[in-house]
Amino acid sequence: MDYQNTQEFALALDEQDTLNKFSEEFLTPQHNGKDIIYLCGNSLGLQPKVAKQYLQDQLNAWEDNAVESWFVGKTSWLNYHEQLTGPLAAIVGAKNTEVSVMNSLTVNLHLLMVSFYKPNNNRFKIIMEAGAFPSDQYAVESQVKFHGLDPADAVIEVAPRPGEATLRTEDIIQAIAKNGDELALVLFSGINYYTGQFFDIAAITRAAHEAGAYAGFDLAHAAGNVPMQLHTWGVDFACWCSYKYMNSGPGGISGIFVHEKHFNDDKLDRFAGWWGYRHDKRFLMAPGFEPEAGAQGWNVSTSPILLMALHKAALDLFEKAGGLPVMRAKSEQLTGYLEFLIEKINAQKGSELFKIITPKDYAARGCQLSVICKTNAKAIFNFLAENGVIGDWREPDVIRMSPVPLYNSFKQVFDAATALSIAAGKFCF
Numbered sequence: 264m265d266y267q268n269t270q271e272f273a274l275a276l277d278e279q280d281t282l283n284k285f286s287e288e289f290l291t292p293q294h295n296g297k298d299i300i301y302l303c304g305n306s307l308g309l310q311p312k313v314a315k316q317y318l319q320d321q322l323n324a325w326e327d328n329a330v331e332s333w334f335v336g337k338t339s340w341l342n343y344h345e346q347l348t349g350p351l352a353a354i355v356g357a358k359n360t361e362v363s364v365m366n367s368l369t370v371n372l373h374l375l376m377v378s379f380y381k382p383n384n385n386r387f388k389i390i391m392e393a394g395a396f397p398s399d400q401y402a403v404e405s406q407v408k409f410h411g412l413d414p415a416d417a418v419i420e421v422a423p424r425p426g427e428a429t430l431r432t433e434d435i436i437q438a439i440a441k442n443g444d445e446l447a448l449v450l451f452s453g454i455n456y457y458t459g460q461f462f463d464i465a466a467i468t469r470a471a472h473e474a475g476a477y478a479g480f481d482l483a484h485a486a487g488n489v490p491m492q493l494h495t496w497g498v499d500f501a502c503w504c505s506y507k508y509m510n511s512g513p514g515g516i517s518g519i520f521v522h523e524k525h526f527n528d529d530k531l532d533r534f535a536g537w538w539g540y541r542h543d544k545r546f547l548m549a550p551g552f553e554p555e556a557g558a559q560g561w562n563v564s565t566s567p568i569l570l571m572a573l574h575k576a577a578l579d580l581f582e583k584a585g586g587l588p589v590m591r592a593k594s595e596q597l598t599g600y601l602e603f604l605i606e607k608i609n610a611q612k613g614s615e616l617f618k619i620i621t622p623k624d625y626a627a628r629g630c631q632l633s634v635i636c637k638t639n640a641k642a643i644f645n646f647l648a649e650n651g652v653i654g655d656w657r658e659p660d661v662i663r664m665s666p667v668p669l670y671n672s673f674k675q676v677f678d679a680a681t682a683l684s685i686a687a688g689k690f691c692f
């Protein structure tokens with residue numbers, strides 16, 4: 264698209280945008296009596312207005328029927344999760360049976376590694392991206408140590424080439440091939456939280472399988488942001504959180520994907536609990552764990568219904584918006600517009616004051632742009648916040664900005680870039 268650096272152009276794009284009115288479905292914090300420009304959906308999505316009602320409904324069910332709510336009503340708690348798995352399967356490109364909603368993200372990463380990281384003398388290495396989200400690094404280190412291994416031997420990090428900010432798929436694939444005989448697991452994020460790079464999940468999965476290893480993905484920044492086809496791509500397992508692009512509330516419930524090819528593999532270990540037991544016999548309370556078929560068999564504990572209600576409120580809005588493909592089409596334009604405007608500022612100032620490290624290729628990114636500020640980065644970030652533009656800060660000098668198709672407009676992107684341009688005048692010399 265040919266973008267223009269004018270407010271009229273931004274307003275004209277909003278005019279054409281079928282999701283333009285959708286921001287009214289969300290609660291936006293105020294700044295000087297106006298909606299803030301919230302570009303932080305990569306960290307915590309905004310609250311859907313209907314969330315309170317969904318929560319209230321379950322509090323009412325608890326009040327009215329107490330324990331009976333597990334079994335009565337049109338959305339009995341025992342089956343409540345079934346309303347979530349379908350929409351989630353559509354979002355990540357899975358069969359319904361391959362998805363389960365449970366726990367929180369890092370906990371699920373651990374549980375899935377119990378099943379899919381089974382090092383032996385020959386195969387014990389894990390390949391991951393350098394600069395993975397810290398929780399994932401800690402999870403992997405502790406899993407490796409749990410198996411009596413040294414992370415220095417067992418964990419291989421693939422880093423960008425000198426002078427580059429993001430990874431080349433060919434380098435990832437080469438690292439996988441090079442360590443092939445010793446490789447147990449390839450564990451990547453879907454989108455790197457720091458750079459915003461959307462990895463080629465299909466290519467990484469293929470390379471892992473050619474090496475004889477499993478491929479798993481942490482989709483925290485990808486789920487609800489970019490379309491994926493986990494089933495078709497043959498991904499072995501994945502997990503994600505619901506509070507970033509899926510707007511389901513702070514610390515919201517997480518989801519997992521396990522490919523159906525593993526459903527009947529009784530060699531896979533798992534840390535079991537009664538909620539993963541065969542649903543038809545769970546309440547017989549018999550000894551000896553028998554898993555429910557499918558991803559539900561990885562469940563451990565009783566469904567947290569209140570968190571699930573918040574998740575349902577948010578997923579229903581995804582559906583109302585027309586689904587992820589509709590959102591993605593706008594997202595590409597919205598993020599492309601922000602990129603265009605930032606490059607305009609650099610051109611006007613005659614210097615790359617704001618270096619975008621996120622890939623330019625639309626297929627290699629989602630909503631987020633990660634911007635290195637060459638001078639006075641923190642002052643620029645603070646100036647944006649004081650002027651009602653909320654991005655997020657990553658040490659030492661990166662501002663992440665994620666225009667989100669469900670509640671951000673082209674006009675907001677234009678206004679954010681205007682604030683950035685004023686900040687450049689004030690703080691960049």
Ligand SMILES: *Cc1c(COP(=O)(O)O)cnc(C)c1O
Binds near residue numbers: 368396398452481484
């Ligand atoms: C946000 C995020 C997490 C957070 O995990 P929690 O268990 O929900 O605290 C983990 N990994 C990645 C890649 C993330 O982006």
